[in-house]
Amino acid sequence: MSEWVEACAADDVEEEDVIRFDHAGRTFAIYRSPDDEYFATDGLCTHEKVHLADGLVMDDIIECPKHNGRFNYKTGAAKGAPVCVNLRTYPVKLEAGMVMIQLD
Amino acid sequence: MDARGAVIVGAGECGARAAFALREEGYAGPTTLIGEETHLPYERPPLSKEGMASDASGLKLIADAAHFADAGIRLLLGSKVIAIDRAAKTVSFRSGSTIPYEMMLLATGARPRRLPLAEASGHCLYLRTQDEANAIASRFRQGAHVVIVGGGFIGLELAAAASRHGCTVSLLEAAPRLLARAVPPEIAEVIGNVHRSNGVDIRLGVSIAGFQDMDRGVEVHLAEGAPLRADFCIIGIGAVPNTELAQEAGLAVDNGIRVDGTLRTDDPYIFAAGDCCSFPLSIYGGRRVRLETWRNAQEQGTLAAKNMAGGNIEHAAVPWFWSDQYDRTLQIAGLPDEGTQTVRRDLADGAFLLFHLAGDGRLVAASGIGIGNAIARDIRLAEMLVARRAVPAAGSLASAAVKLKTLLAA
Structure with a gap:
């Protein structure tokens, strides 16, 4: 069953940046793109379980802080070695200044 | 006799990445990856890290057998090339068998001193x-x-x-x-x-x-x-590049198999990449170096493949590596010894960054250490500044209030 969960305030994430959000034993990454849209993915890199929120956001790419594995955080697509498994993404909406993400 | 194709000697990070990159570049000829170890190509960095004993039997594979098969990469594991015949363009094995090549990559790595x-x-x-x-x-x-x-x-x-x-x-x-x-x-x-x-x-x-x-x-x-x-x-007193095969084939060796900026040896059909090669580092005016890092192995394997597939691209990357010890991670982008002065930026929880500047103020390297990945993002940004040959103000580098990303935009 899917549910919408409040992840953070919209202002908590700077433009072209990412923060970590933990919920019910899981960890997620919440992104704000340079064109001011919000996105959410699983929080750990698919290569070695490193928190992506410590990584660098450039345009629509999140780069893992450990080994520079790169993903498109809007689609979850892995962008080449060392990452080959895509990142799971989650629907996001803004409600009363809060970032909500839809979990299953 | 097999059709001539690409032969990659050495099935570590560099060789394995090169094999896949050849396919990504559209190279359609037979591609053979030859490794002395019997394991499928695996990642070496975890071997010395703390997890080694708890997970010693679990290899972290670069790709599984099916991935190699799907890409049409022939794996010859547990095999040692004993000679290269540059005139006939073949490599030979102890058994006496040979494989013909049209292009070869030496990714023979290094061994402990x-x-x-x-x-x-x-x-x-x-x-x-x-x-x-x-x-x-x-x-x-x-x-x-x-x-x-x-x-x-x-x-x-x-x-x-x-x-x-x-x-x-x-x-x-x-x-x-x-x-x-x-x-x-x-x-x-x-x-x-x-x-x-x-x-x-x-x-x-x-x-x-x-x-x-x-x-x-x-x-x-x-x-x-x-x-x-x-x-x-x-x-653990360092590593020695595996250059014997190249040397016996008459290729130049100079603290590693000597290659140009495109990773070609002095034989236009033979490339060398990764720990085994010495190459000119363009960001430092062509200073000749040999790097023993995971990222360099990946980048050079990929670059060599592009050039084997017909490209003519010069190496331009900034060296980068990390080390994990206890709860700390250090990362270094660039070669700090290129700098003549150091600017320090302190971050939270004892983490800090050092920016290494050349005499003319150019940022030539950055290093940092902290708990977990505290310094990773900043080192990555510093690496981009180094690649752009940026000359940031020392005061901006020293102040944690100045975001490095803003220096990148300048």
């Missing part, structure tokens, strides 16, 4: 391969006494792993400080202190006189002071 004094001992171990990591991990047990020779990355990472597994660790370094070759003294000092606070007995400026095997274990004799008793020793 041996310590002649230790050759007679049965208790001195080295680390390069998964099998060697397993041999070391199987000797890690509560209360075991380990003497580690060498205060470089292999020695220090294994000291952290050994101490985490309850061993009593002594680490001997001949130089007056740790990590003298590639790491600024401020960061080496932090690393040394973390080891000491975890109970590692670090001894600097130590000369070893010899090793004597005992009924159980080994005695390490020092030039001065009492000998050290150990259950076993690990020798």
